Amino acid sequence: MQFFLDNIDLFRDAFLNTLGLTFFAGVLALVLGTVLAGMRVSPIAPLRGLATTYVEIFRNTPLTVVFFFVIFGLPQIDTVLPFFAGAVVAVGTYTAAFVAEAIRSGINSVAPGQAEAARALGLTFSQTLTTVVLPQAFRTVVPPLGSVLIAMAKNTSIAAGFSISEVSSLLARLTNADPNDLLFILLGVVLAYMVITVPAAIALNRIEHRVAILR
């Protein structure tokens, strides 16, 4: 326990890093994922193809491999990112594929009459999508989108393998300690993740109930 208290600063910094990584990667994933979902239903074929390819590739690649490409691949096209930004890009682009799939399934679940009515009113494709279909789609996909984002918060732990100062890497760094201390550290790490994931799950549940639409 004493050991744990001695390292509380390390712990706090690591926790904040995890939180920051989760936040920025989440924003990137949501924005990119929404754009990709829009592209997948757009009338323009190359955009559809591009988005489909993106989703298929990222969904079938392990996040660790994505990390490798960001860290070793991007420099080959002369783009060197700082570590934190690299982690945000890796986690964000990976999660974006899952976000896109979730939102697309939401778009598919909006009643066809909605889009038909929007078209009958003379709205263009982008107006139909952004003002009629997407707002309803977002409401129906709160649960799957939520589990995607919670999974992403847990996925930030992969950054540990690439030695960003992050909660899990802290665990790896402190492993030479006494077994009893280790147990406390482990419990601390578990608790730190739960502090992020459990309230997120509760909040999502609330949001789900608030925005649910009856059909």
Next chain:
Amino acid sequence: MSSLVLFDVPGPKAKRRQLIGTVVGGVLVLALLAVILWRLNGNGQLDPARWAILFDPAAGVPQAFGSALLLTLRIAAVAMVTSTVLGLLLAVGRLSDHRWLRIPVTTVIEFFRAIPLLVVIFALYFVLPGFGVSLSAFAALVGGLTLYNMAVLAEIFRAGILSVDKGQREAAYALGMRKTQVMTLVLLPQAIRRMLPVLIAQLVVLLKDTSLGFIIGVFELLRQARSLVEFFNSRFGDIYTFQLYVGAAVIYIVINIALSQVAKLVEKRTRSSAKAAGAAPPSLATSTIGTGVQRGAEPSF
């Protein structure tokens, strides 16, 4: 809603606009590709000699990738079997009438769903030895994958069991079956059939997660790629790094897409099979209806 509903059948003007959009979009995509290829070429990454190493048995690369792929598949296979069996037991336990069984099982499921897989693996690999239980990296990886995925699979099975029509259970009880019989003979067979696509999607996730073995030093595909990179770097300098990682990534993508295709096929077959007729689609919170397959699974490690 099919995407066709989102926009009108194009008239002559819209057709022209879409043609322009297609051309501009296509040019942009091609330009992006061209820039990437140009940059890669500028760094000499497209040199055929560099790529030839992937297929050169004399350099040992195909053999190394082959054995690593086998290990990856072995890890995945063991973890798939154990986590499916344990997941089934946990799902049934969570639905039990007895509180002394239900509460601990629920706690176990929720606990392992809430923490990252990597932390589970670290705990098995680094923390357990401190208590006198030493696991090999292989065992720690398989154990971690099992513990995490059994919790996720338990939730999938539970959703499947709950989605079976109430009348099925009532009818079984009316025939005089015991609780165990109702579960094993009536509910589970229907639940598993219904959840098969989501189940397979989760197994794809499991297969991807074996790459975490890289961090604790199991020589699965990614670790093997890394060690090949280190080996070649020490001999020839940093010239094969990119190619070897691309090789590993392509292998992952190919086996995962193959598995996903199996899931799609199974989904199609269950949907058209007469036995499953009238069955509602899986109503797991995270799964959605009629759009491919993988959405239901947690996109996660």
